[in-house]
Amino acid sequence: MSAEPRPPDFRRASAAALADGQLRANFRRAMDGLTSKRAAQFADPVEWRDLRALGAAIRARTLVRLPEHLARLEARCRENGIAVRWAETTGEANAIVLEILRRHGATRVVKGKSMVSEEMHLNDFLERNGIESLESDLGEYIIQLDGETPSHIIMPAIHKNRGQIAKLFGRRIRDAEYTEDVDALTAIARRVLRRKFFEADAGISGVNFAVAETGTLCLVENEGNGRMSTHVPPVHIALMGIEKVVPRLEDVPPLYSLLTRSATAQPITTYFNMIGGPRGPGEKDGPREVHLVILDNGRSRMHADPALQATLRCIRCGACMNHCPVYARVGGHAYEAVYPGPIGKLVTPQTEGVDRRADLLEASSLCGACGEVCPVGIPIPELIVRLRTEAAAPGGTSAVLGRGGARHRLESLAWRVWSAVLSRPRLYRAAALAATRLGRLVPAGLPPLSAWTRFRSAPRPARRSMQELADEEGIPDA
Amino acid sequence: MTDASSRPRAVYYFATCLVDLFYPEAGLSGIRLLQREGLRVVFPRGQSCCGQPAYNSGYAGEAREVARAQLRRFPGEEPVVVPSGSCAGMIRRHYPGLFAGDPDEGVARAFAGRVVELTEFLVGVLGVRLADRGSPVRVTWHPSCHALRECGVDREPTELLAQLANVTVTPLARDKECCGFGGTFAVRHPAISGAMADDKAAAVEESGAGILLSGDAGCLMNVGGRLAARGSRVATRHLAEFLWERTRER
Amino acid sequence: MPDGSRERILARLSRGSSPEPAGEPDFAVMARRAVRPEERYASLRRAMEAVRAEFLETNEDDWAGRVRAFAEAEGIRSIAYGPGTDAAGRLESSFRGSPVRLVRYDRPIEEMKGTLFDAVDAGFTTTRGGIADTGGLILWPTPEEPRLLSLVPPVHLALLDAARIHGSFWQAMRDEGWAHRMPPNALLVSGPSKTADIEQTLAYGVHGPKRLVVVAILPRA
Numbered sequence: 001m002s003a004e005p006r007p008p009d010f011r012r013a014s015a016a017a018l019a020d021g022q023l024r025a026n027f028r029r030a031m032d033g034l035t036s037k038r039a040a041q042f043a044d045p046v047e048w049r050d051l052r053a054l055g056a057a058i059r060a061r062t063l064v065r066l067p068e069h070l071a072r073l074e075a076r077c078r079e080n081g082i083a084v085r086w087a088e089t090t091g092e093a094n095a096i097v098l099e100i101l102r103r104h105g106a107t108r109v110v111k112g113k114s115m116v117s118e119e120m121h122l123n124d125f126l127e128r129n130g131i132e133s134l135e136s137d138l139g140e141y142i143i144q145l146d147g148e149t150p151s152h153i154i155m156p157a158i159h160k161n162r163g164q165i166a167k168l169f170g171r172r173i174r175d176a177e178y179t180e181d182v183d184a185l186t187a188i189a190r191r192v193l194r195r196k197f198f199e200a201d202a203g204i205s206g207v208n209f210a211v212a213e214t215g216t217l218c219l220v221e222n223e224g225n226g227r228m229s230t231h232v233p234p235v236h237i238a239l240m241g242i243e244k245v246v247p248r249l250e251d252v253p254p255l256y257s258l259l260t261r262s263a264t265a266q267p268i269t270t271y272f273n274m275i276g277g278p279r280g281p282g283e284k285d286g287p288r289e290v291h292l293v294i295l296d297n298g299r300s301r302m303h304a305d306p307a308l309q310a311t312l313r314c315i316r317c318g319a320c321m322n323h324c325p326v327y328a329r330v331g332g333h334a335y336e337a338v339y340p341g342p343i344g345k346l347v348t349p350q351t352e353g354v355d356r357r358a359d360l361l362e363a364s365s366l367c368g369a370c371g372e373v374c375p376v377g378i379p380i381p382e383l384i385v386r387l388r389t390e391a392a393a394p395g396g397t398s399a400v401l402g403r404g405g406a407r408h409r410l411e412s413l414a415w416r417v418w419s420a421v422l423s424r425p426r427l428y429r430a431a432a433l434a435a436t437r438l439g440r441l442v443p444a445g446l447p448p449l450s451a452w453t454r455f456r457s458a459p460r461p462a463r464r465s466m467q468e469l470a471d472e473e474g475i476p477d478a
Numbered sequence: 479m480t481d482a483s484s485r486p487r488a489v490y491y492f493a494t495c496l497v498d499l500f501y502p503e504a505g506l507s508g509i510r511l512l513q514r515e516g517l518r519v520v521f522p523r524g525q526s527c528c529g530q531p532a533y534n535s536g537y538a539g540e541a542r543e544v545a546r547a548q549l550r551r552f553p554g555e556e557p558v559v560v561p562s563g564s565c566a567g568m569i570r571r572h573y574p575g576l577f578a579g580d581p582d583e584g585v586a587r588a589f590a591g592r593v594v595e596l597t598e599f600l601v602g603v604l605g606v607r608l609a610d611r612g613s614p615v616r617v618t619w620h621p622s623c624h625a626l627r628e629c630g631v632d633r634e635p636t637e638l639l640a641q642l643a644n645v646t647v648t649p650l651a652r653d654k655e656c657c658g659f660g661g662t663f664a665v666r667h668p669a670i671s672g673a674m675a676d677d678k679a680a681a682v683e684e685s686g687a688g689i690l691l692s693g694d695a696g697c698l699m700n701v702g703g704r705l706a707a708r709g710s711r712v713a714t715r716h717l718a719e720f721l722w723e724r725t726r727e728r
Numbered sequence: 729m730p731d732g733s734r735e736r737i738l739a740r741l742s743r744g745s746s747p748e749p750a751g752e753p754d755f756a757v758m759a760r761r762a763v764r765p766e767e768r769y770a771s772l773r774r775a776m777e778a779v780r781a782e783f784l785e786t787n788e789d790d791w792a793g794r795v796r797a798f799a800e801a802e803g804i805r806s807i808a809y810g811p812g813t814d815a816a817g818r819l820e821s822s823f824r825g826s827p828v829r830l831v832r833y834d835r836p837i838e839e840m841k842g843t844l845f846d847a848v849d850a851g852f853t854t855t856r857g858g859i860a861d862t863g864g865l866i867l868w869p870t871p872e873e874p875r876l877l878s879l880v881p882p883v884h885l886a887l888l889d890a891a892r893i894h895g896s897f898w899q900a901m902r903d904e905g906w907a908h909r910m911p912p913n914a915l916l917v918s919g920p921s922k923t924a925d926i927e928q929t930l931a932y933g934v935h936g937p938k939r940l941v942v943v944a945i946l947p948r949a
Contacts, residue, residue: 015669033928050757057753067741074734080912086734138934139925155925162927186923186931193935198845214910224879224921224936231875231913232837242737249907253898254758257862264924267775268862268897270936272916280912282871285837296733300740325656329673363667365660365674366534368627388536415532419540422495423547425524435499451665455672456703459500466493466502467523475509478490478522478551 008336010359017330023159024329030158031328037265038319038373055258056377058251059313066303066312069212069245070294076215080277082290090120093295097122097204097237098129100291104235106131106201110193112219112226113137114206115153115316116239116295118338122204133204136193136225138186145172151332153339154263154318159331193225203229203287207240208315209255210292213248217292219273220259222266227273236287238275242299243312255315258375262317298351304399307386311346313376320370320380326363335360342370342380346387354391355405361388432465485603488518490558492548492593494565495527496695497716504695504716508561508596511722515604519559522551530568531661533576542576545569549585558592559599561718563625564694566595571628595625596718597634597693610642612724618650618687620678620701622694626654635693635717642724651681659700675704682712693717758898761861768860768893769946775863779919780932781940787948792822795885795943799828799850808833808844808881809852810873815887819852833874844876850883851876851937857892859900864918865942866900868911875913884937886917889945 017023042048062069074084087093093116101109109126111117111133123144126133135144139157143150146168150156157165162180169188170178176188205226209218217238219226230236246252260266279286302311321327321341332340337348337360345364349357366381374380390398391406421427439461442449449458489512497505509519525548529541552558560566570590577586600606619639625631639647658664658674665671678701682690690705690712692698702714715723763771773783786794799807806829809816823830831848833840844851853873856866865886869875878884894900897916901907906914921936932938 011667011669014667018669018673030928047757047760050754053751054753054755054757057751061753067738070741071738086731086737088733088737092733136935137925138923142925155928157925158928160926162929165926182926182929182931185926186934190934194845197935198841213907216910216914222921223923223934225934227875227879227915228935231879232841242741249901249910250755250898251753253896253901254755256897268864268916268918270779270917270919270921272864272897274910274914275912276910276914277912280871283869283912284833284835284840284871284874285876286869286874286912294737296737296740300737303741304743325658325674326667326670329670361536362663363670365623365656365658365663365671367623367656367660369623369654369656372627385534385536388534389538390536392536394539411535412537415535415537415540419532419537419543422526422544425526425547425551428526429524432499439499451668452703454668455675455707456700457706459699459703461499462502464502466498466505467521467525469502469506470509470521471523473506475506476518476520478520478553 008357008359010334010336010363013334013336014330014363017334022161023331026159026161027328027331030155031322034265034322038262038322041261041265041267051254051258052375052377054254055375056313058246058255059315059376060310062245062247063243063303063309063312066242066245069247070242073210073212073215073245076212077292080215082215082217082277082292084292084294086294088296090295090297093120093239093293094122094125096293098126100235100237101126101131101202104201106235108196108200109133109202109204110136110196110200110229110233111140112203112205112221112229113140113156114204114239115338116206116241117204118150119295119297120239134196136196136229138189138223141189141193142168145169149333151340152318152321153316159333197228197232200229200233202235202237203233204237204239205230207238207244207292208259209252210240210245211249211252212245215276216249217275218252218256219275220256220269221273222264222270224271227271230273230275231286234288235291236275236278236289237291237293239293239295241295241297243314259315259317262319262373262375298401301399301401302350308350308383308400310378311350311383313378314343315376317375319373319375323369323373325365325367325369343378346378346380346383349387349391350401353402353405354387354400355402358391358406361391429467432467436461436463436465486517486557488520488556489599490552490556491519491521492525492528492552492558492560492565493521494560494562494695496699497561500699501695501716501719504719505561507716507722508559508718510726511600511606511718512559515606520556525551528565528568529576530565533568533572534661538576542580545573545576545586546582549582549589552589552592555592557594557599557603558589559594559596561596561716562694563595563622563629563631564696566593567624567628569593595629595631595693597638598631601634601637606638608638608641608721608725610644610724611726611728612644614644614646615689616646616648616687617689617691617720618648618682618685619653620650620657620682620690620692620697621653622692622697623654623656625693631693638717638721639691645724648685648687650685652677657697657701659696661696664700672704675700679704679708679710683708683710688712689720690714691717691720755898758896761896762899763860763895768895769890769944771860772858772863772893773944776919776942779863779922781863781919781942784941784943785946786943788945791887791943791945792818795819795852796822796826796828798941800826804828804849804883806831806848807850807852807885808848808877810834810870810877812872813854815854816872833877837874837876844880848881850885851878851881852885852887853878854887857894857900858888859895859897859916860893861896862918864897864916866914866916868914870911878917879936882933882937883939883941884917885941885943887943887945891947
């Protein structure tokens with residue numbers, strides 16, 4: 001149970017974000033850049049269509065046989081000398097990591113970026129257990145210095161501008177001269193982290209793709225901190241969600257291409273690191289031990305539903321949030337969740353309960369921009385509606401956590417009345433008559449209308465409905 | 479474009495609830511545009527709503543009952559023309575799933591297959607050629623998200639506008655970004671929706687157009703309402719109404 | 729050792745039926761990426777130079793001399809390398825008499841860490857080839873040429889045989905049969921290390937090498 005004083009409320013959190021002009025400007029500029037660059041990467045519509053279909057098919061088919069592929073991954077990893085552990089919950093995963101670190105007397109850890117580790121709140125857990133866990137990806141390093149969580153899954157410090165980062169470095173890094181020059185700031189981080197890589201007892205990373213066929217863990221990065229974290233320290237612990245497995249090595253290039261072009265609009269990243277085991281016979285470097293921790297944390301529940309299973313196709317590219325008009329205006333922190341943006345609207349309610357996080361489900365206009373760019377074809381708006389339906393369900397059971405918990409008596413009554421009237425032609429005509437004659441009398445200042453009229457002038461029903469006018473004009477009825 | 483032999487002689491018209499109550503002239507304009515091409519247009523009274531507001535809110539049962547009532551009003555096989563990409567998209571894409579396992583599933587699927595958005599029909603089936611009878615005007619076009627992404631309507635409206643000699647379509651910045659209506663989203667998350675509507679209104683004003691056009695009544699109400707609140711001089715029109723106004727004989 | 733979590737997770741995943749999704753994955757789109765052999769070097773070079781990789785063009789006979797000349801001109805004082813290969817032998821011959829010191833990475837990292845991190849200016853490695861469409865070098869570190877040579881020193885000198893450039897990553901792994909045996913580490917390198925984490929502004933030389941210099945062996949015309 002978290003120690004939060006109040007439950008997450010997207011309306012409140014987003015109102016604060018909307019009022020922050022600097023934040024809005026930072027995000028708007030960032031999203032505009034990311035979306036136009038991505039469009040340039042996928043300029044050929046036929047290639048996009050076919051590559052995306054391939055990516056979707058690979059991911060969908062993987063999920064159908066997920067247990068087989070995971071079992072094979074484990075077997076091949078073990079053959080390669082990678083130790084494999086499974087964790088149902090984040091608590092278990094944290095305990096496994098701690099046990100491995102304690103066994104080696106490790107007190108200093110360097111970390112590559114891993115969203116799974118965010119789910120685990122791993123850094124906090126390790127700190128509480130006396131182990132320093134330092135983020136080495138520049139964006140993660142920045143927010144860790146400032147005691148924040150990521151606001152975007154690919155660019156965690158996207159909400160900060162250089163002035164804010166300069167002040168932060170000046171305040172928190174010893175011997176750092178104040179500078180707003182990006183190259184100089186980067187050089188400071190390089191200097192600090194280089195020492196940390198050198199001294200670390202263990203390195204922790206995520207996994208972008210885990211290949212079952214060969215027992216290979218693939219990591220995508222531009223900075224080099226991932227390779228540093230996974231090759232320099234004597235112990236490497238890799239964390240992955242159960243959905244990150246791909247069946248065959250040849251499945252990797254199409255997914256890798258979709259990922260880099262969708263996430264950062266690059267045809268390829270600086271490094272693509274394929275880890276097939278610890279230091280091999282005769283090798284002079286590489287970790288002596290490699291551990292893989294496979295985490296469930298609610299994913300098997302998502303997997304149980306044939307439609308919601310598509311949530312697990314996600315390759316964590318971030319394109320959905322880059323194109324989301326809501327995310328672009330409020331940024332990631334307003335979601336008060338590990339995963340923000342459209343994918344977060346699917347993952348978070350399913351892991352925490354559609355009743356607890358109905359606020360996120362409502363916060364979408366269903367514009368579909370996300371589904372349009374998802375490289376693995378997750379039908380995000382459709383699944384949001386599905387989850388809304390689960391949240392409002394009158395009864396029954398399903399795989400979905402918190403089903404029916406967000407059904408409100410007043411709202412369900414309103415929809416029942418709405419349905420009763422609009423499904424009866426004569427009642428509808430009568431209601432239309434009332435609306436057109438009396439609609440202007442409804443006070444625009446009362447809820448729910450007031451939510452509208454705060455920002456817009458009130459819509460006025462026409463004096464006569466179209467059906468009335470059509471009667472007069474003699475337009476044929478059925 | 480289809481040849482004369484596959485042109486229907488009669489079509490149904492599903493006006494949508496927002497058009498019926500807020501934009502009746504737009505609805506009638508759509509019918510007149512079709513009638514002018516020699517079609518018999520049947521407009522069953524007592525039709526109401528495609529069910530989308532309830533469906534999107536998670537009240538599928540209530541949506542289905544309203545949808546079922548619409549199925550009954552359009553017997554036969556004629557195409558059903560709809561002056562809204564949002565509603566046409568709802569019916570085409572979601573009625574089959576909404577009625578899965580229901581006794582009316584077959585009827586619903588058939589109905590979904592008959593639905594065509596108005597500009598899709600004008601361009602793709604009728605191949606209309608419009609003659610502009612109005613004086614020069616600058617307009618800007620807002621494509622509704624659902625029309626674009628649920629219904630696949632993208633080039634038809636701009637093709638129709640391009641046929642009007644005295645109409646200049648000025649580009650709209652971030653035109654494909656949502657205007658913030660989203661049905662009940664506007665009421666549940668007014669601040670964000672308001673911010674989106676405001677950005678869209680600002681883009682409309684910057685476009686230099688005198689009239690904002692859209693094919694979706696919800697978007698029009700939303701952006702038009704925001705423009706009015708900003709004291710803007712830009713007018714709003716539904717595309718069907720605009721096309722009829724510009725091309726009807728005086 | 730029985731793992732309860734494992735069993736429970738796999739059991740949950742095995743329950744229930746999911747409809748088999750329509751469509752066999754169709755890799756035709758990957759095959760269409762083919763870059764013609766005669767265009768591959770140019771394509772790779774263009775793509776890599778766009779992300780600030782540097783190129784020294786040379787040939788099979790002269791490459792080691794070229795590397796020496798480059799190192800001396802750039803003020804590189806020391807280069808770590810992996811002894812025991814043909815390329816290493818060529819390098820050793822060529823650098824005899826040079827003020828540039830060759831540093832042998834011939835002991836485990838535990839004994840070499842300080843040297844690698846703080847006392848060499850560059851690391852030299854061979855490569856297995858390259859990929860043309862996106863740019864990129866293929867490296868399979870070996871006992872002779874350890875992993876950190878291409879990562880820790882601030883400059884990475886990479887020897888590329890232009891005749892061993894594949895059209896794409898997908899083609900490379902298929903043509904070379906990687907699925908049959910993967911080494912403990914394989915990697916693609918496409919340029920010097922970089923980040924855009926500060927205001928989405930590109931900055932080079934973050935944690936990996938600040939410079940990637942590709943020593944490209946072109947066939948004699």
